[in-house]
Amino acid sequence: MSRSDDRQQAAASDTRVEYRVQGLSCANCAREMQDQIRKLEHGHDAALMYNSGRLLMRPGINVQKVEKILKSDGASLIHPETSRAEAEASTTMDPTVAMNPGKDHSHSHDHSHSKGHNHTEGHSHGHDHSHGHSHGDGEGKQEKWFLSISAIIYILTFVLGGVLPKSVLIGMYLIAIVLSGYPTFLRGLRNLTRFRFNMDTLMTVALVGAVIIGEWKEATLVAILFGLNEILEGYGMSRARKSMEALLDAAPKQAVLIRGAEEVIVPIASLQVGDIVLVRPGEKIPSDGIVAEGHSAVNEAAITGESIPVTKKPGSNVFGGSVNSEGLLKIKISKAYEDSSLAKIMHLVQEAQDTKTPTELFIDKFAKYYTPAIMIIAALVVLIPPLLLGQPWMKWVYEGLAILIVGCPCALVLSSPIALVSGMTRSARNGVLVKGGVHLEQLGKINAIAFDKTGTLTEGRPAVIREVVYEPERFHAIAGALESGSLHPLAQAIVRQVTSQGIDKSKLPSVSGLITLPGVGLAANVEGARYWAGSDEILEQITISEETRNQVKAELNQLKQEGLTVVIIATEHQVLGLFGLADQLRAESPDVIAQLHRYGIEHTVMLTGDHSYSARSVAMKTGVTDWHAGLLPEQKVEQVKEMATRWNVAMVGDGINDAPALAASQLGIAMGKGTDSAVETADIVLMQDHLGKLPGAIKVARQVSRIIKWNIGISLSLKIIALLLTIPGWLTLWIAVLSDMGATIVVTLLGLTVLLGKDE
Numbered sequence: 041m042s043r044s045d046d047r048q049q050a051a052a053s054d055t056r057v058e059y060r061v062q063g064l065s066c067a068n069c070a071r072e073m074q075d076q077i078r079k080l081e082h083g084h085d086a087a088l089m090y091n092s093g094r095l096l097m098r099p100g101i102n103v104q105k106v107e108k109i110l111k112s113d114g115a116s117l118i119h120p121e122t123s124r125a126e127a128e129a130s131t132t133m134d135p136t137v138a139m140n141p142g143k144d145h146s147h148s149h150d151h152s153h154s155k156g157h158n159h160t161e162g163h164s165h166g167h168d169h170s171h172g173h174s175h176g177d178g179e180g181k182q183e184k185w186f187l188s189i190s191a192i193i194y195i196l197t198f199v200l201g202g203v204l205p206k207s208v209l210i211g212m213y214l215i216a217i218v219l220s221g222y223p224t225f226l227r228g229l230r231n232l233t234r235f236r237f238n239m240d241t242l243m244t245v246a247l248v249g250a251v252i253i254g255e256w257k258e259a260t261l262v263a264i265l266f267g268l269n270e271i272l273e274g275y276g277m278s279r280a281r282k283s284m285e286a287l288l289d290a291a292p293k294q295a296v297l298i299r300g301a302e303e304v305i306v307p308i309a310s311l312q313v314g315d316i317v318l319v320r321p322g323e324k325i326p327s328d329g330i331v332a333e334g335h336s337a338v339n340e341a342a343i344t345g346e347s348i349p350v351t352k353k354p355g356s357n358v359f360g361g362s363v364n365s366e367g368l369l370k371i372k373i374s375k376a377y378e379d380s381s382l383a384k385i386m387h388l389v390q391e392a393q394d395t396k397t398p399t400e401l402f403i404d405k406f407a408k409y410y411t412p413a414i415m416i417i418a419a420l421v422v423l424i425p426p427l428l429l430g431q432p433w434m435k436w437v438y439e440g441l442a443i444l445i446v447g448c449p450c451a452l453v454l455s456s457p458i459a460l461v462s463g464m465t466r467s468a469r470n471g472v473l474v475k476g477g478v479h480l481e482q483l484g485k486i487n488a489i490a491f492d493k494t495g496t497l498t499e500g501r502p503a504v505i506r507e508v509v510y511e512p513e514r515f516h517a518i519a520g521a522l523e524s525g526s527l528h529p530l531a532q533a534i535v536r537q538v539t540s541q542g543i544d545k546s547k548l549p550s551v552s553g554l555i556t557l558p559g560v561g562l563a564a565n566v567e568g569a570r571y572w573a574g575s576d577e578i579l580e581q582i583t584i585s586e587e588t589r590n591q592v593k594a595e596l597n598q599l600k601q602e603g604l605t606v607v608i609i610a611t612e613h614q615v616l617g618l619f620g621l622a623d624q625l626r627a628e629s630p631d632v633i634a635q636l637h638r639y640g641i642e643h644t645v646m647l648t649g650d651h652s653y654s655a656r657s658v659a660m661k662t663g664v665t666d667w668h669a670g671l672l673p674e675q676k677v678e679q680v681k682e683m684a685t686r687w688n689v690a691m692v693g694d695g696i697n698d699a700p701a702l703a704a705s706q707l708g709i710a711m712g713k714g715t716d717s718a719v720e721t722a723d724i725v726l727m728q729d730h731l732g733k734l735p736g737a738i739k740v741a742r743q744v745s746r747i748i749k750w751n752i753g754i755s756l757s758l759k760i761i762a763l764l765l766t767i768p769g770w771l772t773l774w775i776a777v778l779s780d781m782g783a784t785i786v787v788t789l790l791g792l793t794v795l796l797g798k799d800e
Contacts, residue, residue: 056085056096060118061110064090076109077101090457112230187267190220194260213256221247221263245444250773255438258773262445266777292361295326298370308360308377315373319364327360327380329371336367406452414447421766438773439766445776446762454784455751458791463744466795471727472737473712479723482707483738484745488687489641489709490680490701493648493655495694496711496731497662498623502529504537505604506620508595515617516541519609521548521566522573530607533621557581561607570612578608584615592618603657622654625661628732633663635735639742643687647676647701676701692731709734744794751787758783 064070070090077086077097083106086097095117097106107117193216197209204212228244250259296318297306303318308326311317316332319325325338337349340362349365352358358371360380422440425431460477467474474480491497509515520538523531524545539545554564560581561574572578576596579589592608592615599606604620633644646667648655655669668679677700683689684706691698691705702708702722710722711729726733762779765771 055099056087057099059095059097061088061093061095061115062118063110063115064088064093073109073112073115077106080105112227183267186219187264190216190260190264190267193219194264197257197260210256213260216260217247217251217263220267224263224266245441250438250441255773262773262777266445266781268781292324292326296320311373311377313373313376317371317373319369319371321364321366321368323364325358325360325362325364325369325371327373327377328375329358329360329373331356331358331369332372333370334368336369337365339363339365410452411447414444417763418443418447435769439769439771442771442773442776443763443766445773446759446771446779452752452755454787454791455755456748458788459744459747459751459794462791462794463740466740467737470733470736470740471712472733473725473727474737475723475725479707480741480744481748482688483690483724483741485688486690486707486738487641488643488645488683488689489636490645490647490676490683490689490691490705491664492676492691492693492698492701493646493650493658494623496692496698497629497646497658497664498625500623500694502533502605502621503624504533504619505622505624506599506602507537508599508618508620509616511614511616515609516543517548518566518571518616519573519607519619520545521551522554522562522564522571522609524548525551525554526562530605530621534607534619537619572610573607576606576608578610579615582610582612582615584613588615600653603654605654622657623650625658626730628730629662632731632735636738637663639735639738641738643683645679645683647671647679649673673698673700677704680705692734740794747790747794751790754786754790755783 070088074086074088077083077088077095080086080101082098082100086095086101088095095106103117110117193212197212197216201209225244225247232244247259247262250256250262292308294305295308295311297304297311298316298318311327317326317329321336331352331354333354335351335353338352338358339349340359352369357374358369360375360377418440421443422437425436426433456477460480463480464474464477467480474483494500516538519534520543523534523538526532535545538548549566551564551566554562556562557574560577561572563570563572563581565571572581576593579592584592595618596606596608599618599620602620604622607619607621609616609619636644643666644664646655646659646662646664648658648667648669649671650669652669655667659667671679676698680689680691680701681704684704688707689705690707690709691701692709692711693699693702694711698710702710707724708722709724709726711731712725712727724737726737758779762771762776765775
């Protein structure tokens, strides 16, 4: 084998393969199975993620052993995903394209054709056996049918209890228990043989114990209610996942590629930079690009959360996944699909589902020791009263069994994931991309926000804010003529101001002999006369009376005091007028700052490299509580670090110079249309080109934090109350099941409430 082949093989072995897993019963069980998988050869860094139903593991791992581990919990493995869009498009793509595999699969994932772990053929029929916790359509219906039949049989035992002999009633109880509880029993039995103590083990011991002591009626109720509990638990997580999947369905599946005079349907994964695609009204734009031909309105809600369509014309940038609402567009692809905004959002959202928060990590660790502790407590309850206090055995065996049921950690483990996934889904639906549950949790704790000025609180381009006009007949025309040939941002702002006065650029007077005066401005001849445009140093280049000079200087200083940059337009002997320019404040900035203060953000601080006059002006208009001007990027970092010693700080920015401060803050928030470095560094991305969605995102994050606290409190409180009932001997099996099931239902429903309400 060649050295290059060795390198390729080594690289392949370093890449984890993604599998889909169906039928995961709970987060705690998923954690335990992950621990088992990690004990396998090549399984040291395997990751089984309950929230998104994914399994990442090395190609060299024994897939059959992994499937056996998953099967022990009623879960099953689905073949590795290739490109989502490629897989769906391949069934409908043009046959001529299908003959070109090199083109079609140029962007497929590394694992899509790996032969070392190609189990999809050999085991393609081996995954229909999942049971117990699967909440897919077919298996979920079977569970519901079995549970319904069990419930009917249980009700019949009450109706026919006085008619049927006891042996028949016991047979009916047994059938009901088997139909509703056999998956739990089988898993629990396997766990007992391996000395694994989880919720299935607890329930199995409780069921067996209840049957042994002759509590058939309550044993049946335990099995039925626990089965109902699992269906509801699975539904809650499934609902949260489906909301996320619906969001990801914004991805188009194929594109109409223009090849010369032909139009060919291709998978979007095959698109390359420079390709021209045709997008008809109602179709999704396949990838980021630039409009080459056509005019239309494009709905960018899938990317930015903004529902109002944006007008597009030749030269306009468009996002992949946005919908062409009206006209026919030809779009030149500027980014391959895998690098497009939508692909990055999909990838980050999927990764975000599985990022463990500090709360979740604590609960995972707590649950690991909690279940064995419950087993010990139950054993002590069974043994101590009869052995030391002379109490009847059957009564305290019964109490011990009830404690095992109360001890199930389902509700506690579910306290965070459903609420977090729901929160991230709602935020993404609203155009706010949160890169992980840990960041959503942190957003809910923020009480101070540092803002960059340029491009964040302001629009990032100068505009004429005020004019002082001495010669109305010539001022605008001469200014437009002098500045129309310049690419300087101030010159372009002046030209925009001139055209807004109704002056046609084509009718501006001609300019000759234009020269640039470094650090001052420019000079040129217009219709035979010499004119200047530039800073206050121009006053030294022209001859005017002292009285006029003092008047102009007074006006000029007043504009500077307002934080404006001044451009003077003058002749050799006269000042025609002054332009006062500034980076224009975003229309929504004052309202956003006011909302943040109402939502409990106590400190809003503006950090800028601009001069103090401009900074003071913007600070006063926006209403921020503090500001710092004249800062270099490293000084912004120092300010953020200093703030972090006193408060929980988020930093909002959009430029390359903001990336260090974003990384240094406890939470980095970037404008989605900012620089790539800022977007990549940030923990949260506002996909709009404004701050309008930030208060709503904080509101959702705080709602999620409140719900998680409530969930943890409710699940622990119900268990503590139920356990206290053992002191007087009042705890019964059905109270134990209802406390466990009630807690699970409540935390599930509370977690899903995050998805409700009007998006802001």
